[in-house]
Structure formats: C-alpha cells, structure tokens
Amino acid sequence: MDVLNEISKLQDEFISLESDKERDAFKLKMRDVLSRKNKKELEEFHEAIQVKANETIHVSEALINEVNFKKALEDIVPAITWSYIAEHYFGKSRSWFSQRMNGYHVNNKEAEFSKEEKNILADALMDLSDRIRNSAHLLKEHCL
Known part of the structure; x- marks a missing residue:
C-alpha cells in the first residue's frame, strides 16, 4: 500500500472515532504502526502527512x-432579484447565476464564482444600493 493511501485510510478511521476510548486505542495503533517503520519509511510517512495536511488546509x-x-x-x-443581477451585470442567465450561488455541479465540477465574478457581484450590489438609496431620497423629497 502506498503511503498516501495508508494515511488516507488512517485519517478516515480517525474521523470516524466517536469516543475518547476509541481515540486512545487509535493512538496506540498509531504508535504500533510507526514503530514498525524503518527510517526511510518514517520520512516518507512524514512527507505524506504534510501533503495530506496541506490538502486538508486547502x-x-x-x-x-x-x-x-x-x-x-x-x-x-430573499430581497434581491438575482435574475436581474445575472442578466444586467454578468450578461448571463438566472440558472448560470443560481448554479454558482448554490454550488451546483456542472460538468462534474462544483460551480462557483471566480474572484473576478465575486468582484462584479460586489460592484453590482454597491450599484444597486446606491440606486436604492437615491430612490429613497427622491421619495422623501416628494413626500414632504
């Protein structure tokens, strides 16, 4: 079994533990696993743990x-018409926008907004907030 595979199986086992007793038993198992490895295997194990840790962090x-x-x-x-934002600020359909908002899978990949699209969305919301504020001020002026 390759080291990354071994680490993944141990990680899955650890995640499934539910009690302190199970975690204590797992610690003993890990000591046993590590005690049976030679120096080279320990180095490979250490490197694989770093890879898995970085993946987990990501x-x-x-x-x-x-x-x-x-x-x-x-x-x-609930207060925004997302189809309006999709069409007017992105030039896209409501379904395109909804896929990204909800993280739906498209072409076997989770749809998400790119950094640039998030900036466009933020700018769109700022534009709408300015327009809403201006409309509110005009209403107040005409109602007085």
Missing part, C-alpha cells in the same frame, strides 16, 4: 470562503 480554506461568501449575502438573498 479544503478547509475553501469551505471557510464559501461560508463567508454565503454569510455575507444571507441578509439580502
């Missing part, structure tokens, strides 16, 4: 970014 950062993106919009999602 996945975690992507999840955090997605949560932050959705959190930033949660207050306005």
Whole structure:
C-alpha cells in the first residue's frame, strides 16, 4: 500500500472515532504502526502527512470562503432579484447565476464564482444600493 493511501485510510478511521476510548486505542495503533517503520519509511510517512495536511488546509480554506461568501449575502438573498443581477451585470442567465450561488455541479465540477465574478457581484450590489438609496431620497423629497 502506498503511503498516501495508508494515511488516507488512517485519517478516515480517525474521523470516524466517536469516543475518547476509541481515540486512545487509535493512538496506540498509531504508535504500533510507526514503530514498525524503518527510517526511510518514517520520512516518507512524514512527507505524506504534510501533503495530506496541506490538502486538508486547502479544503478547509475553501469551505471557510464559501461560508463567508454565503454569510455575507444571507441578509439580502430573499430581497434581491438575482435574475436581474445575472442578466444586467454578468450578461448571463438566472440558472448560470443560481448554479454558482448554490454550488451546483456542472460538468462534474462544483460551480462557483471566480474572484473576478465575486468582484462584479460586489460592484453590482454597491450599484444597486446606491440606486436604492437615491430612490429613497427622491421619495422623501416628494413626500414632504
């Protein structure tokens, strides 16, 4: 079994643990696994753990970014006509926009906004907020 595969199986096993007793048993298992490795195998194991840790960090950062993106919009999602934004600011369809907003799979890949598209969306929301504010000021002027 290659080292990355071994690490993945151990990681999956660790994630499935539910009690302190199971985690203690896993620690003993890990000591046993490591004690049976020679110096070269330990170095390979160490390098593989670093690779897996970096992968996990990358996945975690992507999840955090997605949560932050959705959190930033949660207050306005029900109040905005997203089809208008899709058409007028992106020149795209409502379904294209919805795929990215909801992370739907398109062509076997999770659809997401690129950094540039997120900037366009932010600019669109700023433009709309300015337009809404201007409309509110005009209403107040005409209602007085």
